[in-house]
Amino acid sequence: MQLSGNTILITGGGSGIGLGLALRFLENNEVILCGRDAEKLNAAKALHPRFHTIQCDVSHEEERKRLFQTVKKDFPKINVLVNNAGIQRRVDVTTDEPWAETQSELAINLEAPMHLARLFIPYFETRSHACIINVTSGLAFAPMALMPIYCASKAALHSFTLSLRHSLLAKNIEVIEIIPPAVNTDLGGKGLHDFGVPLDEFSDGIFQGLKEGRTEIAYGTSLKSSRASREEKDQIFRAMNSSSRV
Numbered sequence: 052m053q054l055s056g057n058t059i060l061i062t063g064g065g066s067g068i069g070l071g072l073a074l075r076f077l078e079n080n081e082v083i084l085c086g087r088d089a090e091k092l093n094a095a096k097a098l099h100p101r102f103h104t105i106q107c108d109v110s111h112e113e114e115r116k117r118l119f120q121t122v123k124k125d126f127p128k129i130n131v132l133v134n135n136a137g138i139q140r141r142v143d144v145t146t147d148e149p150w151a152e153t154q155s156e157l158a159i160n161l162e163a164p165m166h167l168a169r170l171f172i173p174y175f176e177t178r179s180h181a182c183i184i185n186v187t188s189g190l191a192f193a194p195m196a197l198m199p200i201y202c203a204s205k206a207a208l209h210s211f212t213l214s215l216r217h218s219l220l221a222k223n224i225e226v227i228e229i230i231p232p233a234v235n236t237d238l239g240g241k242g243l244h245d246f247g248v249p250l251d252e253f254s255d256g257i258f259q260g261l262k263e264g265r266t267e268i269a270y271g272t273s274l275k276s277s278r279a280s281r282e283e284k285d286q287i288f289r290a291m292n293s294s295s296r297v
């Protein structure tokens with residue numbers, strides 16, 4: 052993708068990886084942050100007044116449509132969509148919980164990127180240097196059984212991203228996948244990812260991949276898992292899940 056002169060919408064851009072990327076894009080691009088929590092968005096804008104913000108819960112179909120219409124009207128130069136918003140829940144699939152919990156996790160992590168891509172594609176066909184970036188996970192390639200819905204949603208998003216890239220070749224819309232390893236953010240709750248790669252280090256690494264023109268950008272341990280053979284994935288799976296075996 053070109054790294055300057057874009058107008059970029061980043062879902063979940065008010066914190067974590069979305070904000071890390073947003074700060075790096077901000078120097079040479081217009082950047083719109085979207086998220087549910089107005090306080091997070093306001094805090095980002097207070098620090099960097101050039102950010103634009105839109106409050107939106109991307110888990111709802113009507114809100115996604117509203118987001119697309121608002122962005123198209125207020126930022127007609129929009130040419131990059133970053134599907135970054137995500138949640139991660141620890142779920143014991145052997146016990147019952149209201150189905151709405153699973154549905155909502157799937158809606159945020161999988162439905163939203165699929166639907167937003169499809170909303171933006173016809174408009175992106177009229178724009179130059181259009182690009183869709185999907186944020187998946189190293190866990191798309193070898194799941195952690197503690198977070199089964201999350202891992203399944205990311206595996207599905209990886210699959211969708213491959214199909215999307217292929218389908219958009221003729222339409223001149225680039226599709227990029229960012230595949231993070233564990234990164235030190237508040238994903239899943241404060242403290243659960245403290246062991247992860249520092250956010251700045253990760254964000255710089257991803258930006259380097261963007262500069263090099265790569266369309267699949269992994270970092271750290273996700274470099275290995277995303278390129279692993281089936282046997283290697285089985286090994287990674289066993290190693291990651293050994294301590295939580297029942």
Ligand SMILES: NC(=O)c1ccc[n+]([C@@H]2O[C@H](COP(=O)([O-])OP(=O)(O)OC[C@H]3O[C@@H](n4cnc5c(N)ncnc54)[C@H](OP(=O)(O)O)[C@@H]3O)[C@@H](O)[C@H]2O)c1
Nearest residue numbers: 063066067068086087088108109136137188233234236238
């Ligand atoms: N951190 C890691 O270890 C790691 C590893 C692999 C992949 N990833 C992926 O990286 C992406 C960013 O996660 P992160 O680590 O930066 O976690 P984070 O700091 O919790 O960021 C997630 C962002 O998504 C937003 N969000 C959540 N639900 C939303 C919804 N329904 N509508 C709109 N925005 C929503 C949150 O803002 P609001 O709460 O204000 O809505 C928040 O800004 C996710 O897709 C995650 O799966 C992270």
